[in-house]
Amino acid sequence: MAVINELESDLPRPDDTHVPGGPKVRVYKPTTSAPQSLPLVLFIHGGGWFAGNLETEDRTCRMLCGLADSLVVSVEYRCGFDVPLETEVQDCVKAFSWAREQAAELRADPKKLVVLGGSAGGALAVSAVYQLIKAEKGDQIAGLVCMNGLSVLPEATPPGYKHLMKSYVENDGPLPFVSGKDTFGLYEYRKITAHNIATNVFPTAGGPAAMHGFPPTYVVTSDNDASRDDGTVLEAVLKDAGVRVKRDNFVGLAHYFWTFPLPKANERFWESLIGGIRWTLEASDSHVASP
Secondary structure, eight states: OOOHHHHHHHSOOOEEEEOTTSOEEEEEOOSOOOTTOEEEEEEEOOSTTTOOOTTTTHHHHHHHHHHTTOEEEEEEOOOSTTSOHHHHHHHHHHHHHHHHHTTTTTTEEEEEEEEEEETHHHHHHHHHHHHHHHTTOGGGOOEEEEESOOOSOGGGOOTTOGGGOOHHHHTOSOOSSOOHHHHHHHHHHTTOOTTTOOTTTOGGGGOHHHHTTOOOEEEEEEEEOTTHHHHHHHHHHHHHTTOOEEEEEEEEEETTGGGSSOHHHHHHHHHHHHHHHHHHHHHHHHHHHOO
């Protein structure tokens, strides 16, 4: 794997711009000279739906750009406790449409567009893909990557999958970085319950019927994470919806562990993540090529 500092120093300065009528985005371009063939990753940052901006995960985006040899578009969606989740999702959808329209100018391949998000950003990534599919734009998405995504309120886990939602009990109590109490607090502040959860924001709650047409999906879970089984349930629901899905669970590691100085764990994470992104693209190509 490449050295992080080398990646950061080799990449050109990223460009910031505004999507017309939409959010601010930051574009990271690798040093490759291949014309109009780069994968394009739409990156959606975490932050509990209330915090974060283009600076929050700048280093992660640089790593993605360099290691995946991909053009990365990071989205500064509107967020905050006073911002409806539907608004945050729509900002991500607008950024996706802009990125696809600008792909040729950015030297990227519009057929290799992957939506990627982590934690709350993972939930927004799943939501944005769902809404794009409902808008009959699902064929524009090559892949989905959800890292430690908060993809379903535990009490809203679809019938038939509740036995998989064990992590909020197994990992109850204090945890590094984000605890179950923290996660439940986010849902409580948003007044989201099992009775009023919106499928257009949390499609996993709708079960397989809501997930038909999703692109090949790569899921990252951390074993020592209260929200681990959000990803376990997401994987199972997608499989039952006929979607190609792959999941890597990092044993003994906490929520968003790759942002901390854990060299060996982070090396494994990046190798797996880059492999997962490439797997979605290969799975998407094989699906398109099949009769």
